[in-house]
Amino acid sequence: MAQTGTFRPDDLAAVAERMRELDICMLSTRTDDGIASRPMSNNAQVEYDGDTWFFARRGSAVVREIETDPTVALGYIATERGTWIAIDAEAAIDDDANHKRERWFEELRRWFENGPDDPEVVLIRATATRIRAWGGDTDLDVRRAD
Amino acid sequence: MAQTGTFRPDDLAAVAERMRELDICMLSTRTDDGIASRPMSNNAQVEYDGDTWFFARRGSAVVREIETDPTVALGYIATERGTWIAIDAEAAIDDDANHKRERWFEELRRWFENGPDDPEVVLIRATATRIRAWGGDTDLDVRRAD
Numbered sequence: 537m538a539q540t541g542t543f544r545p546d547d548l549a550a551v552a553e554r555m556r557e558l559d560i561c562m563l564s565t566r567t568d569d570g571i572a573s574r575p576m577s578n579n580a581q582v583e584y585d586g587d588t589w590f591f592a593r594r595g596s597a598v599v600r601e602i603e604t605d606p607t608v609a610l611g612y613i614a615t616e617r618g619t620w621i622a623i624d625a626e627a628a629i630d631d632d633a634n635h636k637r638e639r640w641f642e643e644l645r646r647w648f649e650n651g652p653d654d655p656e657v658v659l660i661r662a663t664a665t666r667i668r669a670w671g672g673d674t675d676l677d678v679r680r681a682d
Numbered sequence: 683m684a685q686t687g688t689f690r691p692d693d694l695a696a697v698a699e700r701m702r703e704l705d706i707c708m709l710s711t712r713t714d715d716g717i718a719s720r721p722m723s724n725n726a727q728v729e730y731d732g733d734t735w736f737f738a739r740r741g742s743a744v745v746r747e748i749e750t751d752p753t754v755a756l757g758y759i760a761t762e763r764g765t766w767i768a769i770d771a772e773a774a775i776d777d778d779a780n781h782k783r784e785r786w787f788e789e790l791r792r793w794f795e796n797g798p799d800d801p802e803v804v805l806i807r808a809t810a811t812r813i814r815a816w817g818g819d820t821d822l823d824v825r826r827a828d
Contacts, residue, residue, distance in 0.1 A: 561759070562768065564719065566712060570754075570770055570811075571710050571717060571770065572755070573755045575766035611708035611757045611759070614761075615704070620706065622719035624717065670720075
């Protein structure tokens with residue numbers, strides 16, 4: 537987690553505020569021949585520390601693409617409220633049973649009916665490297681310090 | 683335009699219907715070290731033939747990235763109405779003066795104050811190769827036939 541501490545806390549708080557209630561983002565991965573995107577639920581993380589977590593199915597396209605190339609992008613669009621957020625991130629697959637239980641919420645049963653202990657379920661952790669946000673009082677463009 | 687004729691007309695009509703009134707999408711490009719995304723206006727194209735057009739500034743990051751690698755992704759999110767669309771596309775820069783005038787709309791002056799004849803303004807044409815949509819009565823996953 538140390539790497540995310542290099543964003544300024546104020547910046548992360550500003551992102552968390554704009555991200556509030558945005559349950560669904562577009563998760564984009566690099567593939568052999570282009571970019572693949574799909575909507576993913578992140579349960580409207582209110583306490584944002586630079587990491588975004590998604591549940592996914594082991595062996596699914598998104599998991600395989602991240603295993604091959606960990607660079608991803610997250611796109612949040614809420615045009616009706618004038619909020620747009622683009623996050624560049626490095627993703628990793630996390631198979632830790634405690635992490636899965638901690639981050640589970642019951643709406644996920646729509647996609648993962650057997651719950652967080654199902655061996656077919658893994659977590660994707662996307663660690664932001666750059667965050668841009670448009671709309672609101674000011675635009676935001678912050679990078680993680682290396 | 684012939685390449686876009688290989689989607690079934692019914693499929694394109696279904697996409698156009700879901701895309702209606704979604705003025706802003708996230709346009710993602712491949713960069714040397716990852717993916718870059720930014721919200722772009724496409725003026726809620728109602729007549730969708732597989733091509734999406736964006737105005738951009740000559741020499742801007744998005745234009746340079748497309749010149750280097752034309753594979754892009756478009757992400758539409760309207761969670762409040764249960765609509766999510768992901769389009770894989772091949773993009774090209776179009777500098778045709780007539781195309782720019784035909785596609786100009788006045789709200790664009792917010793970003794391009796000198797209008798469509800400004801030599802700093804170019805068009806990005808993103809030609810869909812695969813369209814996926816979630817929500818609504820049915821999910822959609824259609825590819826352009828080669």
